[in-house]
Amino acid sequence: MSITDLACRRVQELTPYQSARRIGGVGRVYLNANESPEGIKFDLDSSSYNRYPECQPPELIQAYADYIGVNPGHILVARGSDEVIGLLCRTFCEPGKDSILICPPTYGMYSIAAETNGIATIKVQPKDNFQPDLPAVFRSLKENSVKVLFLCSPNNPTGTIIERDLLIEILKETAGKTLVVVDEAYIEFSPNDSCTDLLNEYSHLVVTRTLSKAFGLAGLRCGFALADPEIIGLLLKVIDPYPICAPVAQVATAALDPENICVMQKRVDELNRIRNSFLERCKTLKCVTDSFDCNGNYVLLKFKDGEKLFEGAKKAGFILRDFNDKPMLKNCVRITVGSRAEMDDLFTFMKEHDE
Ligand SMILES: Cc1ncc(COP(=O)(O)O)c(C=O)c1O
Numbered sequence: 001m002s003i004t005d006l007a008c009r010r011v012q013e014l015t016p017y018q019s020a021r022r023i024g025g026v027g028r029v030y031l032n033a034n035e036s037p038e039g040i041k042f043d044l045d046s047s048s049y050n051r052y053p054e055c056q057p058p059e060l061i062q063a064y065a066d067y068i069g070v071n072p073g074h075i076l077v078a079r080g081s082d083e084v085i086g087l088l089c090r091t092f093c094e095p096g097k098d099s100i101l102i103c104p105p106t107y108g109m110y111s112i113a114a115e116t117n118g119i120a121t122i123k124v125q126p127k128d129n130f131q132p133d134l135p136a137v138f139r140s141l142k143e144n145s146v147k148v149l150f151l152c153s154p155n156n157p158t159g160t161i162i163e164r165d166l167l168i169e170i171l172k173e174t175a176g177k178t179l180v181v182v183d184e185a186y187i188e189f190s191p192n193d194s195c196t197d198l199l200n201e202y203s204h205l206v207v208t209r210t211l212s213k214a215f216g217l218a219g220l221r222c223g224f225a226l227a228d229p230e231i232i233g234l235l236l237k238v239i240d241p242y243p244i245c246a247p248v249a250q251v252a253t254a255a256l257d258p259e260n261i262c263v264m265q266k267r268v269d270e271l272n273r274i275r276n277s278f279l280e281r282c283k284t285l286k287c288v289t290d291s292f293d294c295n296g297n298y299v300l301l302k303f304k305d306g307e308k309l310f311e312g313a314k315k316a317g318f319i320l321r322d323f324n325d326k327p328m329l330k331n332c333v334r335i336t337v338g339s340r341a342e343m344d345d346l347f348t349f350m351k352e353h354d355e
Contacts, residue, residue: 010118017112020321028317029345031336034156034186034298036216036267038339040260042251053242057249063256064224068196068209073229076236077252079243081185081210081223084235085150086113088206088225091238092147092179093119100148101140103132105158105326107183110150122146125327130160130293138173149174152183154190154295157323157334161193161295171202179231181206185223186296188214188268193295196226203228213297214268215255222252271297275337281347285354289331297337306331309350316349 004012016022020033056077065072078084089100095118102110103126111121122144124136132151140146149170153162162182174180184207187194196207206227212218222244225235244252254260279299282288287309290302300323303309310322310333321336323329337343 008118010115014112014115017108020319025314025319027314027319029338029342030319031338031342031346032319032321032334033218034213034296034336035218036213036271036297037337037342038216038267040216040255040263042254044247044250046247049246051246053244053246053249055239055241055243056236057244057253060244060249060253060256063253067256067261068226070196070199070226074199074226074232076225076227076232076239077244078223078225078239079221080212081183081208081225082109082113083221083239083243084208084223084225085109085181085183086117087235087238088148088179088181089113089117089119091234093117094147095119098145098147100150101137101144101146101178102150103137105130105155105323105329106150106152107156107185120144126160130155130158130328131163131166132170134166134169137170141174141178146178148179148181150181150183152185153193153195154186154293156186156296157292157298157300157321157326157329157332159293159295159298159300161190161293162195164195167195168198171198171205175202175204179204179206181208183208185210186213186298188264189272189297190295199226199228203230206231211252211255215264216267217251217255220248220251222248268297271337274340274343275299278335278337278343278347282350285350287350287354292332299335299337300329300332301335302329302332304331306333309333309353312353313346313349318346318349 061072061075099120099122100114101122103124114121122140124140127133182195210223287303288301292300306324313320321334323332
């Protein structure tokens with residue numbers, strides 16, 4: 001028997017999440033992981049690194065509570081929102097029995113987190129405008145033991161913001177039966193569309209957030225769940241004892257002080273301006289046949305020949321993200337909004353190869 005044969009069958013069969021880092025690709029300009037184009041410097045005090053950190057560093061929880069305007073008891077901090085997604089699956093779904101529901105194309109980690117834990121993923125195709133198809137979702141909820149419904153707003157990769165009326169209909173229909181998770185990883189780029197104000201009204205709503213995108217701290221690994229204290233208490237039973245390293249807590253807390261929040265908001269405004277001007281210029285190109293909603297730090301474009309654009313850009317040193325094989329996204333390529341110079345550079349390349 002080989003070592004691989006000893007592993008769980010579901011792990012043997014698993015295709016891991018194809019993160020930008022895992023896919024790799026060497027280039028000059030990286031626009032494939034929806035990261036911030038610039039890093040930020042923070043000072044660290046290492047004098048207490050001899051001690052284990054708090055599981056939920058109180059000053060970090062308080063700083064996030066102040067930023068969002070919710071009570072600290074409604075917040076859990078974890079190693080990125082990816083960890084929160086895994087925790088939700090493990091806490092609420094019985095392996096081999098329960099399932100999660102998603103409306104793809106959407107962020108890939110929901111189904112991977114489920115699969116890794118022996119939980120099935122029910123996929124319900126959205127409508128043509130990428131809003132959830134409510135009758136189909138509700139039918140599916142009736143037919144299956146769905147414990148967690150994952151929605152992403154703005155959706156990665158389509159940029160779609162879930163319509164508030166639809167979300168409220170979903171919340172009403174699922175109360176007492178299914179947890180509704182709204183992944184707001186990119187919400188700082190579209191701050192008026194957050195649904196955190198619904199947390200008080202719907203105790204089965206969970207909002208996930210991250211410092212990886214607008215805050216420019218993807219390398220830090222720091223994300224949050226916002227939810228009813230009862231849900232937070234259950235997640236805390238499952239989380240590892242020390243998920244947040246001491247330096248992570250220090251940097252994250254500093255990133256959330258009011259001055260740095262202002263810096264973040266200025267960066268977001270500038271990235272939104274760069275995104276909008278890049279998109280408008282792209283719409284004039286012959287090779288671009290369609291564009292999608294833009295509410296995050298990325299642009300999804302449909303090309304006459306997506307693979308040609310993607311491969312051509314790669315050869316020229318621009319690493320983008322190909323979505324050609326994803327449902328409803330034939331010939332689509334997602335482009336992270338980088339610095340103004342990077343986007344000008346990429347546009348020049350696209351214009352020179354426009355046909
Ligand atoms: C929609 C969405 N949610 C969550 C994540 C993961 O965020 P984190 O870095 O906090 O794990 C990503 C990363 O690309 C994302 O696109």
